[in-house]
Amino acid sequence: MVKSGNASSKSNPMYDTSYSKEADVEFVLGQKAAETYVSNKAFASLQDKFKSESASRRTRDMADWVVSSRDNRNMPFAIIDKVNAKVYAFNPSGKLYGAAPVLLGLAKGDYSVPGIGDKPLSQIKRSERTTPAGRFVSKIGRNHKGKEILWVDYDQALSLHPVVRGVPSDRRAQRLSSLTSSDNRISFGCINVPKPFFKNVISEKYSGQSSVVYILPETKQFKKS
Template sequence: MLQASFGSQHPSSDARKVADWALRSHDNRQAAFIIIDKRAARLYVLDEAGRLRGSTSVLLGAAHGDDTVPGIGQRAISEVRPGERTTPAGRFLAERGHNGRGEDVVWVDYDAGVSIHRVLTSNPGERRLARLASPVLADKRISYGCINVPVAFYETYIRPMFARQPAMVYVLPEVKSVDEVFAMAASPQR
């Protein structure tokens, strides 16, 4: 039976369950993949065999929830209300692209405007670097829904992973159960 190896990391049972399922079902397309555990504000990069390659703390959407507001990706960011700033849960075929500022990002859900990108530090009052380093989970909730990672982690793990092809990103739910979000008997359609 295929099982993911998280090395010295201690992922949640949900993170382990989804990683093992992705490997057993080949849902990961036999390629490297990412697990984002919203409850732990943690991102794991696993290779095609399910071996941990890197892990980091992340910043997530300011609002708790697992669903995206319909049409949110077509709105100006200034029109997104605080309760709508969720990082959606689910299975996503993510790919590299560029945001509105021309920066390279990994689009997790392009239609909803959700990406994995380098941590933004343009607003010092948000203290995003301090929030990334903080052990307090509430500190990790600041974005409009995007997943912010440290710059060095993005350059070392995320950017190279998506340089040639899309890859699966599994965003674990925080309100719903993993079984509600991931149809583990068969690959969900997204």
């Protein structure tokens, strides 16, 4: 489910078609390239937001747009770059709490199958295991096993949680620690993060309040609905 705030969607990088040419291409800026970009665009605030973290052009523009438009409504927020399999967590004013690699849905796509949240995992086809794009108002909660997670969208059973072992052949921990994002597609749609990142950033900073999670598109077909 895509949810939008009151800020103008015309300037929202999530829906800006000018990014479409890089929407499905793995691309992460190195620090020097990022500094050059910030300097050329005169967005000095972006350098403060991302510190030494590499981030794509769209991710950097998204963070700047969220803060300038106040679309996060004074809530902490996170941006998930699916193309590069990385999450960036911020405080309400845009200060970076931290960043980490993520595991995402096995299938490429920016929409969830209708009713996916009511399906048993055994009935979810490989092609349906997508991590949807959009703006989501989220909150810390518990799953059916009582484990703490960040509910990104409860109706879609979409959450961000510490990496689970899964079946041994999934090699989830190894995928998270690899240097490329090309092997980070393995989940049913949920976002897996390193356990220390969840404990020290998500659980510690986001508990007791709502937050906003922005999941950036990875296809050229994503549109505001």
